[in-house]
Amino acid sequence: MRKILFFCVVLFFQIGFAQNPNDCNNAILLCGDTDLGINPSGIGTDEFAQPGNLTPTCFNFQTDQVWFRVEMETTGSFRFALTPDTPQADYDFAVFGPVTDCNNLGAAIRCSSTNPAAAGVTGETGLNDTEVDTTEGPGQLGNGFLQELSVNAGEVYYIIVGLAIGQGGFSLSTSGSADLPPSPTANPITDLDVCDDFGLQDGFREFDFTPLDADVLLGQTGVSVTYHESLNDANIGVNALTFPYVNTSNPQEIFVRAIRNDSDCTDFTEFVLTVDDTNVLTDADPTIICSDNTTESFDFATIIDTLVANSANFNITYHFTAADAENNLNPQGSSFIATLIEETYYIKVIDPTGLSCEYAISAPLFVANPPAIGVPADLFLCDDDFDGFLNVTLSTQNTGILNGLDPSLHEVRFYASNTDRTMNQNALGANFINTQNPQPVFVRVTETRTSCFSDTDFNITIRPRPVLAPQEDIIVCVDAAASTRLSVESGFDFYDWSTGESGATLNEIAINQPGSYTVRVTNNFGCESALTIVALASDIAVIDDIVTQDFRNGDNTAQFIVSGPGDYEFSVDNGAFQDSNFFDGLYKGFHTVRIRDKNGCGTLTQEFVVLDYQRFFTPNADGFHDYWTLDGLNTFPTAVIYIYDRNAKLLFQMSPEGPGWDGTYLNNPLPSSTYWFTLQIPNKPLVKGHFALKR
Known part of the structure; x- marks a missing residue:
């Protein structure tokens, strides 16, 4: 028996062809020495649904599959080996026969469904002359090979192969002593190397x-x-x-x-078909002569080496028409007159050795005038940060440069030097920061269809802005009688204040209210700078509260709670001003506080009282300490004061506005002793104390 190889050379084959080998009735006949290329695809008709076809016990074959028909020419043994293209792809198979057709396959006489990966074997499977088992699997059972068939001449067998797990095709070789039907011979064909049709190569x-x-x-x-x-x-x-x-x-x-x-x-x-001249340029790009003239003479011989490789090795002729070139008629010289209208000429190329195919090149030719561009105005721009350099958007010049030309058909490029423009290198980006001042800019406008160009240039001059010195915040006194002056540097062309005031000499204005004031200054170049001056409010203080600590025997305190927009300092009884609003060491009686705005917006003066009592008095009519009293008590007219002896006997109720207690009870002088008092002032804590009467 001769060897049969199945080579998987395609990745699929379509279900629905008239000879679809995934059906038994379309099984591929195994013949002598034949090469096949196939990949199992689809399950086709379910043959095992027919009563005469029993489902194989090892596998149901409802997966990608292919059927083979084996017709025995002679008696002997039949073997085959199936090798997957992908290692350990799980191909299962079953063999039926001998039978007469696909309708009565009966039970499988060989059936293998060993899983190579699970069984720890390769994916190779089939029939050989060493195995004695006729079925194995599914799963881990077996090694993939079963016992060979003993066949007789004239018998027919069917083999189904299914791809249970994995992908890819397989190769299959047959062996044994029985012969298969003879194959025809497809004799080798010499590869074809032919010339292309004339015209489009x-x-x-x-x-x-x-x-x-x-x-x-x-x-x-x-x-x-x-x-x-x-x-x-x-x-x-x-x-x-x-x-x-x-x-x-x-x-x-x-x-x-x-x-x-x-x-x-x-x-x-098989044979390989090659059509010559696939890389021959038969439609040359148009030759464009950029010129201010309407006609120009052009010699194609000057560019023939770019159209025909090794042109000196060929016979080259030039023609007015494609027909003349095809038929080698009316050859012309290599020079032609180009006009503003595109004309196509034809170059015939013939290999005198006959080894290469002849062909013709169509070569368009015309004159194109350079684009008519405008002369851009020089740019005079105001600096943005006082350094003489500016980020300039060059495309703002495009309208003047193109001068009405269609921007979609023309490319505008900018260069920092004429050399860069000539070499078409280092084109400037859309945003350009000048490197000198003034800065020349070189322009090239190229028509995209013809690549013809025109050049122009312009200058960029960066002009200085007005320099305004920054100013500290100033103070405005609220409701002040005199206005506050704001001023900036003089000598510029125009001043425009946020107050609405403006003028050529108005570098100073008067204000009466706090706020932010902005002035825009324009110099003789028309460049502007702006400065904002902040005017902070200040005013005389408002006393919200005076908090005193009284009855501390000469070490009384006072704290002044004030409000207002100013920055304040404090003085008591004409003492030195201090930032702190707290004072101690105050004696009883009336005092004067002065609260001064440090910004010069006024001083508030107010009297306040510190309450305290005498620790003793001597009612001996000598004019000194004849009465016991509390200085400043008259500022609290609703105050209630009671005086007691040491036995808590009420001796006297003292009026806040009276001279005090003279040391008598019912007009009788009381002896030297210690006496007690209570003082109740509305909305203040009750005060208790004692003092001495000395005679």
Whole structure:
């Protein structure tokens, strides 16, 4: 028996072809020495739904599958080995027979569904002459191989192969002593190397391969020949080429199928089809002569080396028409007159050795005038940060430069030097910071269709802004009689204040209210600077409260709680001013506080009282300490004062506005002793104390 190899050379084959081998009725016939290329795809008809076909016990084969038909020519043994393209892809198989057709397959006589990965074996499977088991699997059982078949001449067997796990195709080889039906021979075809059709040299042209049939058969009879674009199509006999046929790639492999007319045995060969001159430039880019003239003479010989590689090795002629070039008629000199209207001329190229195909190049030619651009105005721009350098948007010049030309058809580029423009290098970006002042800018406008250009240039001058010295915040006294003056540097062309005041000499204004005041100053270049001056409010203080600590025997205190927009300092009884609002060491009686705004917006003066009492008195009519009293008590007219002896006997109720107590009870002098008092002032704590009467 001769060896049969199945090569997986395509990645799929379509369900629905007339000869779809995933059905038993379309099983591929195994013949002598035949190459096949296939990948199992689809399950086709479920043959095991028929009463005469028993589902294999090892696997149900409802997966991508392919069927084979084996017709035995002689008696002997039959073996095969299936090797997956992908290692450990799980291919299972079952063998049926001997049978007469696909309707009565009966039970499988061989069945293998070992999982290579689970069983720890390779993906190779089939029949061999060493195994004795006829079934194995599923899962880990077995090594993939079963016992070979003993066959008789004339018997027919069917093999189903299913891809249980994994992907990719497989190769299959047969062996044993039994012979299979003979295959036809598809004799080798010499690769075809042909010239392209005249005209468009694109590497594609029409073909008729039927004259090659005789070379394929070499005298064989009863064999038909078809041509295909893939080995898969050739294997299953679909999509045969019809003629005339145009190649779909270059180079392209064509597969030839030879099939016996009395059986399905086939053989295959292939050849490579190459169409010359796929890289020949047959449609040259237009030659454009940029000129201010309407006509120019042009010699194609000056550019022939760019159109034809190694042009000196070819016979080259020039023609007015494609027909003249095709037929080698009316050759012209290489020089032609170009006008503003595009004309196409034709260059015929012939290899005198005959090794290369002849062809013609279409070569358009015309004159293009440079774009008529405008002269841009120089840019005079105001500096933004007083350093003489500025980020300039150059595209603002485009309108003046293009002068009405369509911007979609013209490219404007800017350069910092004429050398850069000439070399077309270092084009400036859309935003450019000048490197000198003034800064020359060189411009090139290129028409995109023709690449013709015109040049111009302009200058950028960065002008200085007015320099205004920053100012500290100032103070404005609220409701002051005199106005406060704001001023900035003089000598500029115009001043515009946020108050609405403006003028050529108005560098100073008067204000009466606090706030932020902004002035915009314009110099003789028309450049502006702005300065904001903050006027802070200040005013005389308002006393919100005077908090005193009384009855501390000469160490009384006072704290002044004030409000107002100013910054204040404090003085008591004409003492030195201090920032603190707290004073101690105050004696009883009346005092004067002065609260002064440090910003000069006025001083508040107010009297206040500190309450305290005498620790003793001497009512001896000498004019000194004859009465016990509390200085300043008259400022609290509703105060109530009671005086007691040491036995808590009420001796006297003293009036806040009276002279005090004279040391008598019912007009009788009381003896020297210690006496007690209580003082109740509304909204203040009750005060208790004692004092001495001395005689």
